[in-house]
Amino acid sequence: MQKINDVLFGLISLGLSRYLEDHSTKPLKEGLRITGAAMVNLRPSSGLQETTELMKNKSGSRWGNKFGMMLLPTYYHKGGSDPLQYLKKAKTMIDRKKLSLEAYFSYKIGYFVMKVLGAKVKLTVLFFPFASLLNYKIICNTTFTISNVVGPKEEFMIAGIPVTYIRATSTSMAHAITMHMVSYAGKADMQILVAKELIPHPEKLAKCFEDALLEMKEAALKIHSN
Template structure:
C-alpha cells in the first residue's frame, strides 16, 4: 500500500494495535504441534507490535526497461523489494505469521501474511473494515430453473473428472513460460500494468453479459499469445493450450459482513473468515491470429460454463474432506499436483472503491502478490479507488523480459478499447 505522506511509525503502530486486526484470533496465535509432532493447532499468544514492524530506511532500485522509459523510480523500487521478499526468508513461526514492512523512503507499507491466516477476500475485508469508511456489499446469488440445474450438474461432473485427471496425469505441454518443481525458490522479477476501472467497465458493457474479469482474462490471453508466438513461433502451429488456475470466492458476498463480530469469534458458525476459496481450471488457447475482442469472447464462453457448474464448490468440499478425515498432507499433495500440471495462476480481488486512511495518511494505491508457487508466471489483479493494478511476477531465469509481456497486455487493452470505440461510432 502506497501512502500520501511520510510515515509516522508510532502512529501506524497505534493504528494497527487499535484495529480489529488485533482481535482476530489468527493474527494473535501461533501454530504449534502436538507431542508427536503430527498435528498442528492454533494457540493464542500476546503480541509485541515491535516484533511485527520491520523498518527499511533505504530501498534499492532495480529498474526494468519499461520502468526506465516511464521514469517511475518509486514503483521500480517497490516492485524490486516485493520480488526479493517473495523468495526470501519464510515468516518466523515463533510469532504470529504476519509482519509489516515499512519502506520509509518510498512512503509504502507491505503487509506480509501467511495464507493460513486467510484468503484474499478475508484479508481485503479486514483491511477495509480497519481503514475504510465502509464496505460494499453486492449480492452474487443467482436463480436456476430445472433445465439449468440439470445442465449445471452435467458440467460439474465433466469438470470434476477433468480436475481429477489434472491431479493424476494430465499436464500442460512445456512452453517458454512453464515452471516446475523448485521454481518457487528461483529469483523473481515483478512488473506492474495499470488500467482505469472505468475503461474496463466501458469495454465490459459493450460485450453482452461480460464481466470485468472476462475482460482482464481476454487481455492476458491476448498478450500471452503474442509473447509466446514471438518467443516460440512453432508452439502456435501446434495450437498450444495453457491452463490457468483461477481462485474462486465461495462466499455469498465479495466482502465479509459484520467483520467486528466475525474476527472475535474463531468458532462462529456464521464466520466466512479464513480460507473459503476454491479454484477452477481455465484453458487458454494461444492463438495470436485472434484479436483481443475474440479472446475476451472465447474466455467468457468458457468461464460461463465454469460459473454454471458446481465444480468450485465440490472441489472445495473434496479438499476439506481430505484435510479433515484423511490427512492434510494428502490435500496438500493434490493441490501441489494441480499447480505442477498447470502453467500459471490468475487472481482478481475487488478492493475498496473509496480510499483507505491509515493514521491520517491516505492510501494512494494497493497491490497484491502471492509467493511460493512453482509457476514461472503469476498474475494478480486488485482494483482500488478506480484503478486496477495488475502484478506480473515471473521467475526471471525463465522469463527474463516481463516488461515486454506487460507491454503486450497494455497493447491488447488499447486495441480492445479502440475496437469498442469504433464499433460504437459505427
C-alpha cells in the same frame, strides 16, 4: 455484457499469444492450449465482516479463507486475429464455469483431504504430505495463476497517510506466471510474478498485456462508431 473478469481473461489470452509469438525460441503449434488456475471466493457475503457476527452461533459465516479453484484454458493464436474474439471466447467460457460446480467441488475436496487426512498422512514410520502433494500436482499441471479481488471503493488513510494503491502477490508457487489484481477507489492494479528462467523478459510480457487491452478498446470503439 462483458464484466471485468471477462476483459481480464481476454487480455491475458491475447497478451500471452502476442508474447509467445514474439519471444518463443521454438515454433508453436496453432491452437496450443495453456491452462491457468483461477481462485474463486465462495463466501456467501463478500467484503469484510464484523467479528461479533462471525462469533454468533449458526451465523452461516466461517473463519479463514473459503475459496475454490477453476481451470481456465486459453489457446495460442498467431497475430492478425480479431482481438475481440478473445474477449468473446473468454466470456463464453467463464459464463459456463460460473454455472458449473467446479469451484465448489474443488473446495470440498481440499477441505475433505485436510479434515480427514491432514496436511501429512503417517504411513508406517514415514509422513506422506498428501494434501501438499495434491495442491502441488494441480499447480504443476497448469501454467499460471490468476485472481481478482474487489478492494475498497473509497480512498482511505492509515495513520494519517493516504493509501494510493493496494497490491498483493504470492511467492514460491510452481508456476510460470502468477497474476493478482486488486481494485481500489475505482482503479485496478495487477501484479505479475514470473519464473525468470521461463520468462526472462517480464516487462515485455506486461507490455503485451497492456497492448492487448488497447487493441480490444480500439476494436470496440470502431464497432461502436460504425
